[in-house]
Amino acid sequence: MADLLEFASDPDETPIQISTLICAIEGNPSDAGGICGALTQTIGEGELIASFDPDLIFDFRAERPVIAFENGAMTKMVDPRLDVYLLTDLEGDKFLLLKGNEPDLRWHSLAEGVLQIATQFAIEKFYAVGGLGSGIPHTRPVDLLVRSYDRPDPHHQSSYMQSVGFAEFLVYALGTAGLDTSSIMARVPFYLANSVYAQAAGAVVTYLSEDSGLALPLGDLERVADIEGSQIDTAFADQPEFSKLVASLEEDYDTDGPGSAFIIPTEKKDEIPSADEIGAAAEQFLARRPGRKRGRHIKRDT
Helix, strand or coil: CCCCEEECCCHHHCCCCCCEEEEEEECCCCEHHHHHHHHHHHHCCCEEEEEECHHHHCCCCCCCCEEEEECCEEEEEECCCEEEEEEECCCCCEEEEEEEECCCCCHHHHHHHHHHHHHHCCCCEEEEEEEEEECCCCCCCCCEEEEECCCCCCCCCCCCCCCCCHHHHHHHHHHHCCCEEEEEEEEEEHHHCCCCCHHHHHHHHHHHHHHHCCCCECCCHHHHHHHHHHHHHHHCCCCHHHHHHHHHHHHHHHHHCCCCCEECCCCCCCCCCCHHHHHHHHHHHHHCCCCCCCCCCECCCC
């Protein structure tokens, strides 16, 4: 493990207790809509805490290094990476971010390394985020598939098996070690799977912020999401078959709905709350002060 995991500094010299570790693995089959890249760009870079040796976890023929060329000269090479960063949310609370490329090799050893980091920093919650290409239209609200280790959802009545990416592999592996682990996957229209889908990324950040208690910034995601639908329609304006496809997906969605397994985090109530609901909300608000606050969706000034 010592050869696989390298800390940027001696972790014993900085005994920080952090409750949350977020995993955002870019470019893997479970990142439709560029959810992970959008999230990591929105929440910022942070301080490098630890790295996993690329030579030991990547097949370089499958995940090739990228070289920059300037006027015929090779000036820079970027290897595939898997690193852990320390970040601070908008209210000053710290959290860890595991980000990079999906590894090809040594998944079990990597899980042991991530568990070592989680133990070192007293991590209590682990989240994996991503996107799933699905037969849903971009004209309907984004919904999320939230799954946890050994914590069944009473509204999700089904049993099945499927192959998973590295992020959800970690949800299971770290869950068996006693951490509270969950994956948050946004459903993305299959025709946008290879694009950045800001509406879905914003829904993931919103849910993650609420569930973890972190005040994560939405940055430009809200602004982009507001104009995204019209941009998509404009891009496909000269393709009448696309309009037919969207209309068919809308009909299926409106008939069947998202299904009980999926959460719509942006859904809002139209009715006026009752006195009991107002009182309960006030009690929840007061309970968060002066201690740790629940997550708020604060848009960063641009």
